[in-house]
Amino acid sequence: MQRKEIETIAHLARLDLDEAEIPVYQASLTRILELTGELDRADTTGVAPMAHPLPGLAQRLRADEVTERDAHERYQSNAPEVEAGLYLVPKVIE
C-alpha cells in the first residue's frame, strides 16, 4: 500500500490524517489486505453472493404514510451550529 493510495482513500472517506498517521495506516492496511487476500484460495465458481443473512425473508416495504411528527428542535439540539432551524455550514457558493 503506497502513501499515495492511503491519501486517495483518506480523501474518498473524508478523513484528515496527520503526517504521523500515514505510515501507520500504510503498514496496517497492507497487513489487512494480506489477510483478506486469503479469500482468493476459495473456489467460488457458481456461488451466489450473499448480501443478507436470512435469505428468503425479503425485506418488507411499508405503506407510504406519514409516521413521524416534526421534532426538528429536539433533533437539532444535538447539532454543532443551528440558526433559525437551519444547520450552519461554511459557505459553499461564493
Added chain:
Amino acid sequence: MRTTLAELSASLKSRAFSSVELTRRLLARAEATQPSLNALITITADIALAQAAAADREIAAGRAGPLTGIPIIHKDIFCTDGVKTTCGSRMLENFVAPYDATVVEKLRAAGMVMLGKANMDEFAMGSSNETSYYGPVRNPWNPGRVPGGSSGGSAAAIAAGLAPAATATDTGGSIRQPAALCGVTGIKPTYGRVSRYGMIAFASSLDQGGIITPSAEDAALVLAAMAGYDPRDSTSVDRPVPDYRAGLERPVAGLRIGVLKEFFEKGLEPDNERSVRAALEVLRGLGATLVDVSLPSIGLSVPAYYVVAPAECSSNLARFDGVRFGYRCKEPRDLLDLYRRSRGEGFGAEVKRRIMTGTYVLSAGYYDAYYLKAQKVRQLIASEFERAFEIADVIVGPTTPTAAFELGAKTADPVTMYLNDIYTIGANLAGLPAMSIPCGFTGGLPIGLQLMGPHFSEERLLAAAHAYQRETDWHRRSPPGHE
C-alpha cells in the same frame, strides 16, 4: 457466589428487599468500582431511583413481571432518550439521544431499572475494549487483562456484580468473546430476532443486539422481553417469540451435538481445549450424543468478515459529517475541511482504519476482487453451516482460542487482534444464534464454551446451556474482591 437475575427477581417478589434498596446497593457498587474497572461511561442514578420507586409500586400492587425492578446496564451503543449516548467515541461525546432504542423501550416497559451506560470499544470496533475514547475497561478477574470487546463494559459489569443484566451487541463476537473472557453468560440471537432500531449501526448485515447475564435462565428471561418484530427495523423478523423460560426445561437427552473439527486445530490453548472437552463430556453425560462436523471454509471467516464489515461500516459511518450531530472541528476553512477534520479528529485510530479498509474494498476496480468475493465466501460458509445442522442440532466448541490477554498485548498489529474472533465470526456471517457460557479457568482467568444453532434455535441453545449450568458452578464464581 454470584447471585442470578432469577434469584433477585424472586427476592423482589417476596419483598426480601425493595427495588430501591437493590438499586442503591448496585449504584454504590458502580461508583466504587468505576476507578478500577471503568466499566461505565455514564451512571444514571436519578433515573434508576425513579424507575426503582415506580417498580416497587408495581410490585406492591401485585402487577410485577419477572423483570420488574431488576436493574440493567445498557451498552452505550443503544440510544437512551435524554441520556448521553457516546458509542465509545469522541465523535458522540456530547450526543444526547432524542429517542429510545426499541430494546431500551421494551426493557423499560418490562419494568427494568436503568443504572447507566456501559463502556465499549469505539463504535463496537474492537475485541479488547482498548479502542474506547473513554479509556479501557479492566477485567474484574485480573486488572492487568482486557475484558474482551466490544461489549467489554457490559461483560465486566456482570462479572463484577454491578447489575444482573447488561445489553450488548455482536457483529463478529462482541457479546460472546467478552462474556467468555469475563466468565459470564452471553447470547447473540439470530439476525433479525431483536430490533436494531436505535442501536448505532456498525455493519448492518451482521449487527445483532443481545444480552449478558449471570446465567442462561437469566438470559432467557431478558431475551423474551427484548425479542420480537419491530416495524421500525425493516430487517427485524415477524415471527412469534417463544416462551424462552418455559423452553429451558427441554431435555438435553437425544440432542445431537456437533463437535467442529476446525475449532480444535492449531491456535487453541491446551487448557481451553481441556475445559471445552470436559464440558462436552458433561453434556454427553446428560444424554446428548457427540457427532463430528466439519466446515471446510470456516478458516476464511475472518478474511471475509474484514471485507464485509469494514465495507458496511464505511457506509454507515458516512453520516458523521460534523453538521447534524456529533463532533465538529474548530474553524473549518470550507465544507471539505469541515468534513475531513471533524471526522479525522472525532474518530479514533481503529475506526479510521476500518473506514479506510471499507472505502478501499468498495472503490472502483476493487469491488469484484474484494467485496463480491467476500460475499460469495460468506455464502459458502453459510451453506456449510446449513449442511452441518443436518446432522447436528447444535455445534459446541470454544468461544476464544485463549483466555483474557494483557492490556496492550495485541494493539500493535490489528490482524493479531482480529484473529482473536476466529471462532465467533462464522455465526455472524451466517446470521446464526450463538452463546457463550463459562466452563472453566486457566491461571485464574475464565474460559468460555460456545454453543451455536440454526436460525431461531435460541430455545435449544438456552436449554442446553441451562442444563449444563445445573450440573456445574462455573457461572456462580465471582472474581476475588467482587463477591
